């Protein structure tokens with residue numbers, strides 16, 4: 001049975017409901033993707049690779065992973081750090097504002113837990129997914145070790161999957177992100193970038209241009225997301241432009257790309273064609289954006305996916 005690992009950070013999410021009340025949940029790009037993949041393809045083993053703290057919210061986070069049927073064997077517990085957190089506020093103009101407390105989070109230490117034994121375990125997977133967010137947060141002195149471990153996985157035949165998910169506030173210098181992303185694209189088998197992320201870093205303005213950029217690397221599958229406009233894919237010599245049905249009732253676009261990534265990869269691991277996988281990924285993303293927050297309610301999500 002297919003198996004995929006998602007490496008990164010899940011955060012405690014606080015959402016302001018009114019001046020005196022906050023709702024608390026959990027979110028983070030790789031976690032969001034893992035959740036939507038598992039919800040759509042329950043037979044696939046979907047595992048989180050992260051470090052949490054020993055605080056009560058970290059405990060709750062672990063319980064949440066389990067309640068979403070994610071495998072937690074490689075969720076490591078740091079003895080003194082805590083889970084990262086972020087707050088979503090809506091200002092008077094209706095714009096969302098994000099404040100993060102993640103500089104000292106347990107997840108930044110995840111590479112320390114990736115022993116040779118753990119890498120052997122990761123090497124049994126079909127796919128390993130990582131994004132530009134874990135690349136930004138893992139400690140600089142761990143980077144070389146991280147790349148060496150990824151090279152071992154690649155040599156073992158695990159397909160490496162990368163989404164740049166560029167967040168400018170996580171990088172002290174744009175050049176640093178460009179250098180790390182270059183390594184990631186070089187090593188990866190599948191890339192799932194969004195056009196917007198590439199615009200800021202490389203001045204790329206369209207999905208076709210983004211595909212052209214990715215072609216300089218030895219990628220087996222290139223999947224470029226461009227919001228409601230299109231998804232453009234290239235595999236071998238087959239370049240396809242897929243139509244997306246625009247959603248009119250957009251409530252919150254948080255995690256649209258994450259939902260797309262998870263469901264796309266689940267579909268590919270289940271033997272679906274690229275075109276079928278794009279349609280399923282887009283359906284999941286189109287559903288998620290009609291709900292507030294990163295994780296749509298299970299019942300509503302399942303109902304929409306079955307229609």
Ligand code: ADP
Pocket residue numbers: 194195196225226227228230231244245246247248250253255256257258260281282283285286289
């Ligand atoms: P990201 O969230 O990574 O910035 P995009 O904005 O490109 O990525 O969105 C990811 C996917 O979400 C798109 O490929 C598309 O399938 C879906 N999507 C985004 N916005 C819309 C929309 N307004 N209507 C329908 N689908 C959308």
